[in-house]
Amino acid sequence: MSKSFDLSAIDKTADPCTDFYQYACGNWVKNNPIPSDQVRWARSFSLLRERNRYLLWEELDAAAKAPKTKLQKQYGSYYAACMDTDQVEKLGLKPIQPAWKLIDRLAGAKQLPALLSKLENQGTPDGFFEFSVGQDEKDSSQQIAEIFQGGLSLPDRDYYIVDSARFKTIRAQYIEHVKKMFTLAGDTPDQAAKEAAAVMEIETAMAKASTSRTDLRQPENRYHIYAVADFQKLAPSFAWSTYFSSIGIGPFDTLNVGTPDYFKALSGLISSQPLQSWKSYLRWHVLHGQANNLPKAFFDENFDFFSRTLAGQQQPQARWKQCSTMTDEALGEAVGQDWVKQNFPPAAKDSMDKLVAALEKSLGDDIKTLPWMSDDTKKAAAEKLAMIRNKIGYPEKWRDYSSVKVKRTDLIGNVHHSAVYERNYNFAKLGKPVDEKEWDMTPPTVNAYYNPSFNDINFPAGILQPPFFDFKIDPAVNFGGIGVVIGHEMTHGFDDEGSQYDGKGNLREWQTPADRKAFTARTDCVAGEYSGFEAAPAKGDTPAQHLNGKLTLGENTADNGGLRIAYMALLDTLASQGKTIGEKIDGYTEAQRYFLGFAQVWCQNQTDQSSRQSALVDPHSPGKWRVNGSVQNFDEFGKAFGCSKGQPMYPVISCRVW
């Protein structure tokens, strides 16, 4: 297990005031190349993820061999079916043939709504769009139908539409990949080439009509309530009522159309594309959607393009790793019940409660002393803060998976049943009261989240482990680890996106116009700063890739706020013990240990390809900028390391929101 505080990671030849990330992580980065089955290798996250997954695997493996309970039988069989690659080879394409037969029988575009609903009722992915039930952005107590753009196979719309040498090459490689997959499935090279061209044409048109990730971060851009009848007028080529009435959801009159332009374009596309092209597109999404669960030839070809070419991964993960992850995704709250018994003692929850309370207090103090905010807005912010609910470890009540049929000999069948279960679980929420106790992450997950509609912060047991959460270490390091994570999630309630929701989780302005203006000037400062950071350096003919400061604005704001308020909470905690910051351990003051503990969470290596992909799709900045961006905006850092004003990590002018 990786240590919370690691002297051997430090590069003493670097100057902490010039490049703190290099100082805190330089030796670790040099000595820890990316393992061949990964695209990113992070000192804390990756090692803890591997550990949690290994512990999960021990349970799955035992349950597959000798289940003792009903739950163990279910998840043990799910895991066993995934591990049985002989059976996967034997079945070949048989598990997807029923879907392909349905697609073959499509006689005209008018039948698309009936066909899509049939495919989805069997758990088969089909592209086109994302339909689900979610909380109404403006009345979080209501659960409504919502529909969003979708339909792409490449990681982002930019891959289809950006005019650069790199993306042109990727597009040509993608077409080759689609061709190969169809050829493996038995089509002639000619047929496969035609099909690949049709897939590319349709997906490109969908990409052009898609809203960018950056624009979608603005809640107003994804909120458009339509009567079903008006939606039908917006996108007339698809019989929406037929579709809605055949997918097993209750009746509704209005829905949120997240991306109206997409549906307008999709409707045009449905009426203009030949029937044969739609068949190719649908066949592709069925094949692509199950590529990882098909025989090795399909798995390998899919890996070669999506993981090796696009992300720089050299080797697939061992099958046991893939199957453990997959079982966690499908039956996470079943496996998780046993997992937390082993890995999350009740005492850990009490300690977390205390830490969260300390962070709440310091964010409250921070709000009170903000120089740019009026008293009215401070009051509203304090109210919102007081309403944040904390969820720690695992759900109070577990989901019931008993209706998910699992067979030891049918991997894809299990995946289908799980997909249908998830969909029906989601559809059943329509018009019902919101379940505030629900979790979006499974217990062994090494992550945490803030949900603006719930106004809650969630910390799965998986991240409440060393090196993040470690009571054997001094408080400075613990606050630099889990303290910053807690502060980060709380600050999300007040970042550029989260701040547009009130304490009840409704999209409603609670800042005065003048305060909102000051707030935006401050977030613009952060966005501009991070846009200047390089995510990947220039390589050969490929230019450097910069971060998108607007896409990463919420995360960067949360990092900056988290670092500041966890530091304040550390000072409070030391003061309550009659101490001040200054005591040295291992030659570092507590303040220095706090910043080092924080930075060492983010030591990482990442492939060039994956860095470039992340810069387009990941709202988080890479480790280097999570560290350097945050410390250079917080003067206490420069003071702790005795930097001179004007050095890179202690600039004269810096950005601050919270």
Ligand SMILES: [Zn+2]
């Ligand atoms: Zn975050």
